[in-house]
Amino acid sequence: MMNSSRDQRKIMAILRAALMAAIILLASKAYSQPDPKVAAQSTQLLMDSSHNSHFSDNQNSSSSSSTSPSSSSPSSSSPSSSSSYSPSSSSSTAMFVIGDSSVDCGENTLLYPLLHQNLSLFPCTNGSHSSLIPYFLAEKMGLPEIPTFYEQNGTIEGILNGLNYGSAQAAILSSQSGPSFQSLNQQLRQAFETIQLLQLQLGQAKADQFIKSSIFYMSLGKDDYINYFFPDNSSSSSSSLSSSLAYPDGEAFSRLVVDEMTQALRDLYDQGARKVVAMGVLPLGCAPRVVVNWYFAKGRKSSERRCVGEINEVILEHNRELSE
Template structure:
């Protein structure tokens, strides 16, 4: 027991030292990364032919925007040059696949590369890119650690513009309209809202804050539509009040004032998800040929948490990889912290599901056979629907 405690303290001290180093250099690295961003795109090698891109799927490419739900923290210009012990182990191919990984497999598409790991060829762009970053927010919180949704959207637009320059307007339009765009973000905004470092919770209140976030997401959907994108998946936010981090924060030295979840936090998420779902339904009716699907991540996760045995889980509260009560004090800073039976846990780390949970969510999203969490159609129906290639007048906000 004493040795285990010493090992935990050693890992914690190492984590704290690493975080201090990251705070000192994050702003400098971010500024430099932004400076070289346009250079990265300009250095892409353009190939004369785009034949052979088809995978047999009606979806020609898969483009992804979002937070740690879509990216493991490696979509950063300096990631290949940083020491491996400078990053948390959110996931890798051997630890935890994410929902987009499973969906790409179901659509017969290869795993989507992150933006900064692309192979700099036109053929590489035509298969899709993952613009997601961990962490990432809808709002611009002004900190160096968050990549804003607008930055990811800018990367997506520059990619689509590059395709237009090289393929021509008509061919690029066909590519955009036959592609599937996946948007999963908002969790980190609520984490900041609950921390309330700038008093935003007091100034705006929960309802107005949810409306601000939803307006930004629907604005992004409209912007993508105006760029000829027609097939879009928008994910709701998970039950943040059930995450290991939230449970740990609700505990004092001796007791925890909750059961499985913090209802007040989950209430915020339900309000946001409901508001977003309704607005997206309106956009489907407003935008000609738009095919927008909302997937209720909250409902899927709560099904596992409330009836874990039915889905093969034993632990719905503790992180598989983390330190402290519920594994919620410090995240997964070392693979050595990971539990032995990962598939028995719902949560991988502070806020993210395990691969087993992600696979179950992807299955429900795809077919809706056991639990229907996507509306108005399933992802399988969206992917197999013919691309709507009729050019329309852009919508305006």
């Protein structure tokens, strides 16, 4: 019973840390912010059940109290062309998503449209997209529905509603992502190409305002740790085994992962993004797949299986470092 209570406390601590790790980078309206770290103040995403909520700037970085959302809701009509788009600094205009299977059900690939047509595979975004957090947030905030990166045709009209660059089993570290999945760096390159297209089509001033008012949602990390703890089962087993050998201490590996994520946040800031949400990792040690693999490797009986505290401790450290 004591072990069960201790596991429950650890799980609750990880959940709290994961929520706190939802960082929103909101800089001042001037572009002369001296250091991206100054702008990386943690704020809370507040949602009003009777109104569409907004991301609010944290006006006092030393205050621990949360800011209240704007009472006015974003416009429900999305811009249809570069000529009709007029930037507004009072609301969020679109959402751009970077992540793993927490934001993608596997349809965001070049081959998926062919498979979808021939095999009648319906992605989870058809009718049930609100089950994924970024789609749920976009709906509640009154933002346009987010198309996937490979659905857009390269025109300005195709990206003004935002884009989802997410790829199932993507990892923060490029070496941890399998060959069929887009790593964090690959998704960042796609996002930067999108920003360049916006600048060419809208002009520098309008594009900068559009990017500044858009939300960049990032959710990755779980596959880095799955590949780290189970390198033999990884899609990139050789590089995952190398990571396990190079970083025998899980906390040292978590610092490497968080440093890479932090650099991605800085890169987005340098490209003009001012509203960035970085999600933490949920208690991976309680995932059924992880529990089965862990205790199978240890030769434990099924009756002895419970959440893996060793893995959850590393995940908790990841979320702590990400929230700092």
